[in-house]
Amino acid sequence: MMQFRLEKRREPSKAMLYGTPIVAVLLTMIVGAILFSLIGFDGVGAVREIFITPFTNTYKWQDLGVKAAPLIIIGVGLSIAYRANVWNIGAEGQYVVGGLAATGVALATYQMTGWWILPLMILAGMAGGALYGAIPALLRTRLGVNEILTSLMLTYVSVQAIYYLVRAPWKDPMGMGFPQTRRFAADALLPNILPGTIVHAGVPIAIIVALVAWFVMSRSVFGYQMRVVGAAPHAARYGGFSENRTIWLAFLVSGALAGLAGALEVSGPFQRMVPGFPTNYGFTAIIVAFLGRLDPLGVIFGGLVIAVTFVGGEIAQTSIGLSNSATGVFQAMMLFFLLAGDLLVRYRIRRVTPQAEARA
Amino acid sequence: MLENIALGMDSKIPSRELEARIRAVMNQYGLLLDPHRTVATLSVGERQRIEIVRALLLEPQLLIMDEPTSVLTPQEVEQLFTVLRKLAAEGCSILYISHKLHEIKALCDTATILRGGKLVDTCDPKQETSRSMAEKMIGTGLKDIVKAEGRTFGPPKLVVSQLSTVKAGHFDVPVDGVSFTVRAGEILGIAGVAGNGQNALLDALSGEIRGDDREAITIDGLGIGMMDTTERRRNGLCAVPEERNGHAAVGEFSLSDNSVLTARDRLGMVVMGLINGGAAKTYTGKVIADFAVKALGPGSMAGSLSGGNLQKYIMGREILQKPSVLVVSQPTWGVDAGAAAAIHQALVDLAAAGSAIVVISQDLDELRALSDTLAVINMGRLSPARPVKDVSVEEIGLLMGGVHGAEAA
Numbered sequence: 001m002m003q004f005r006l007e008k009r010r011e012p013s014k015a016m017l018y019g020t021p022i023v024a025v026l027l028t029m030i031v032g033a034i035l036f037s038l039i040g041f042d043g044v045g046a047v048r049e050i051f052i053t054p055f056t057n058t059y060k061w062q063d064l065g066v067k068a069a070p071l072i073i074i075g076v077g078l079s080i081a082y083r084a085n086v087w088n089i090g091a092e093g094q095y096v097v098g099g100l101a102a103t104g105v106a107l108a109t110y111q112m113t114g115w116w117i118l119p120l121m122i123l124a125g126m127a128g129g130a131l132y133g134a135i136p137a138l139l140r141t142r143l144g145v146n147e148i149l150t151s152l153m154l155t156y157v158s159v160q161a162i163y164y165l166v167r168a169p170w171k172d173p174m175g176m177g178f179p180q181t182r183r184f185a186a187d188a189l190l191p192n193i194l195p196g197t198i199v200h201a202g203v204p205i206a207i208i209v210a211l212v213a214w215f216v217m218s219r220s221v222f223g224y225q226m227r228v229v230g231a232a233p234h235a236a237r238y239g240g241f242s243e244n245r246t247i248w249l250a251f252l253v254s255g256a257l258a259g260l261a262g263a264l265e266v267s268g269p270f271q272r273m274v275p276g277f278p279t280n281y282g283f284t285a286i287i288v289a290f291l292g293r294l295d296p297l298g299v300i301f302g303g304l305v306i307a308v309t310f311v312g313g314e315i316a317q318t319s320i321g322l323s324n325s326a327t328g329v330f331q332a333m334m335l336f337f338l339l340a341g342d343l344l345v346r347y348r349i350r351r352v353t354p355q356a357e358a359r360a
Numbered sequence: 361m362l363e364n365i366a367l368g369m370d371s372k373i374p375s376r377e378l379e380a381r382i383r384a385v386m387n388q389y390g391l392l393l394d395p396h397r398t399v400a401t402l403s404v405g406e407r408q409r410i411e412i413v414r415a416l417l418l419e420p421q422l423l424i425m426d427e428p429t430s431v432l433t434p435q436e437v438e439q440l441f442t443v444l445r446k447l448a449a450e451g452c453s454i455l456y457i458s459h460k461l462h463e464i465k466a467l468c469d470t471a472t473i474l475r476g477g478k479l480v481d482t483c484d485p486k487q488e489t490s491r492s493m494a495e496k497m498i499g500t501g502l503k504d505i506v507k508a509e510g511r512t513f514g515p516p517k518l519v520v521s522q523l524s525t526v527k528a529g530h531f532d533v534p535v536d537g538v539s540f541t542v543r544a545g546e547i548l549g550i551a552g553v554a555g556n557g558q559n560a561l562l563d564a565l566s567g568e569i570r571g572d573d574r575e576a577i578t579i580d581g582l583g584i585g586m587m588d589t590t591e592r593r594r595n596g597l598c599a600v601p602e603e604r605n606g607h608a609a610v611g612e613f614s615l616s617d618n619s620v621l622t623a624r625d626r627l628g629m630v631v632m633g634l635i636n637g638g639a640a641k642t643y644t645g646k647v648i649a650d651f652a653v654k655a656l657g658p659g660s661m662a663g664s665l666s667g668g669n670l671q672k673y674i675m676g677r678e679i680l681q682k683p684s685v686l687v688v689s690q691p692t693w694g695v696d697a698g699a700a701a702a703i704h705q706a707l708v709d710l711a712a713a714g715s716a717i718v719v720i721s722q723d724l725d726e727l728r729a730l731s732d733t734l735a736v737i738n739m740g741r742l743s744p745a746r747p748v749k750d751v752s753v754e755e756i757g758l759l760m761g762g763v764h765g766a767e768a769a
Contacts, residue, residue: 219634219635219637220633220634220635221624221630221633221634221635222633224617224620224635227613228610228613228621231610231611231612231613232606232607232610232611232612234603234606234607235606235607235608235609235610235621237568237589238566238568238589238599238601238607238608238621238622239589239621239622240567240588240589240590240593240622242588
């Protein structure tokens with residue numbers, strides 16, 4: 001009987017490490033084309049519409065930026081937390097709470113004007129996300145509760161909070177009974193930066209966030225702490241970095257960035273709080289963080305790739321009638337190939353025959 | 361233990377029969393153990409006896425042993441040698457790999473010396489001196505540790521009084537009411553069989569285990585018992601734990617980044633929250649040069665270094681910080697004789713410059729050569745420290761075996 005065994009590589013090559021995301025995207029395109037052909041679609045056409053058209057159609061570039069911005073902001077936060085082996089799966093919830101906090105400020109200042117309203121909304125959003133992230137951090141550090149479960153479940157709580165708020169206290173009085181808030185006043189809206197497009201200030205903010213995070217992670221003691229706790233917790237303790245402090249920092253930072261994305265989305269594309277505000281950006285950003293190799297600069301690339309599948313999915317929906325779920329299939333395949341590729345970067349597959357094993 | 365031995369057997373033997381055979385072998389060779397104990401509760405020395413029993417059960421023609429005595433007390437070593445001599449007399453060939461040359465002299469009939477994987481010489485150890493063999497091993501003349509005779513020590517620098525830790529896990533051996541004093545310029549050696557609380561003692565001193573009594577540990581009269589590792593380093597206490605990769609160093613980080621781990625505060629590698637990579641690199645380069653670390657440069661991954669080179673780097677990283685108190689565990693474990701001598705000399709020089717040094721080691725030769733005073737740890741308790749020239753190997757051995765020997769019997 002033939003057997004396969006995984007063997008750890010001595011030092012994984014840098015080229016392979018950074019090549020894996022590209023290979024994963026290519027494999028997704030190939031397998032996606034085959035898969036959709038098999039179930040009776042124009043597979044090649046689907047892949048072309050999803051992966052190529054968003055680039056060739058210059059009109060779609062603005063969509064790419066707008067979709068990528070929140071993914072990059074949240075993905076940067078998650079990449080920092082995951083570096084420290086802190087598994088914040090609840091960025092979606094922190095994003096929602098950030099959006100709600102910004103909405104709260106926008107509604108409270110509805111009658112007022114002033115340049116300070118939007119910055120205050122953004123600060124409120126970040127504070128809201130950070131506080132919501134503090135709950136799993138508290139449960140983990142005080143009671144040892146697994147942060148994956150708590151952060152994930154809190155997401156569903158936050159969604160219920162939207163449903164309640166837009167149906168009762170924050171309901172638009174002029175909204176004909178629709179469950180939504182008023183449209184924000186002008187000073188509470190995120191400005192467009194390119195006239196005639198939908199590109200808002202969140203796009204450059206996302207790039208700045210990624211650059212700052214890259215600098216902080218590679219040069220500061222904070223970044224060092226995150227990296228060393230993730231790579232060798234025992235050595236981190238020896239070096240004087242507390243594990244609990246790291247868990248807190250990771251949740252506060254990733255929560256604040258998810259909250260920032262929420263505030264930007266609600267004041268930008270949405271312009272009001274609606275029940276459809278949770279668009280899974282917080283979950284998709286997990287894929288983005290891994291596509292970007294948990295490196296803030298890589299996250300820009302990851303965010304763009306995922307944005308392409310979103311925009312391309314919409315194109316394919318209208319042009320060749322592909323269901324919107326196809327986007328999810330492509331994104332999932334990408335994460336699958338990425339994780340499989342990661343395994344092969346760190347390990348090699350060796351074929352062993354039982355005799356050889358007995359001798360060894 | 362029984363199950364562990366059964367795993368190593370070629371054919372399946374009923375456990376009752378196996379147990380009988382194990383007891384027979386143990387009695388024949390004087391290896392005393394209870395076959396029903398869980399391996400995790402055994403000391404490393406006892407675990408090694410399992411290995412030997414397992415090997416003996418197979419009635420071998422050739423027995424290969426690699427550094428078997430590193431975890432044994434001198435008495436246990438003598439016991440082991442008796443077993444091995446008996447085996448050899450019965451016609452079994454023994455290949456005995458060790459860097460402890462007096463063992464080779466005491467036990468072996470011929471010796472083959474390897475250096476860097478190449479055959480250097482084959483000789484009759486009974487005709488050679490330990491020194492001549494050591495010189496063949498490292499290829500050059502061996503330097504003695506230069507230790508000024510009749511040195512006087514300064515005032516007490518590190519004072520530990522009634523230091524205890526809480527049992528952290530099922531297999532943790534905590535320290536229990538440990539007290540000792542190390543004066544400026546003094547090297548205190550702590551001997552003991554592996555797994556007798558050495559790790560807890562090091563963690564409690566380094567600050568990884570934080571105490572609740574400020575005065576349990578003092579440096580120059582300043583109570584540091586409740587400080588964390590960073591604050592203790594700022595106050596002059598550096599430590600090197602036994603485990604290199606993953607504890608004393610991060611394998612996936614460059615040597616430069618590893619220098620930041622412990623030297624960032626003492627050597628000003630952090631300015632306003634940012635790491636000064638240039639300073640870390642310069643310092644790492646100095647460590648590599650001064651301690652002859654075989655690495656491509658400060659950018660090399662710590663995990664790509666051999667164990668001995670990584671140890672040289674770690675020791676250099678701490679010693680060059682010129683700590684006023686240095687606590688090290690197994691400073692020369694797995695390091696070749698030449699490098700070990702260099703590390704020993706660096707420790708002696710650091711002490712001569714007025715630092716207080718605590719060396720925790722299982723290598724008695726190392727401790728006797730290096731220390732001024734010697735204490736023995738057993739089951740988390742520390743014997744009173746005594747000047748090293750006043751204690752005999754037999755006494756140390758008895759202290760090391762202490763409670764342990766009684767328990768095994």
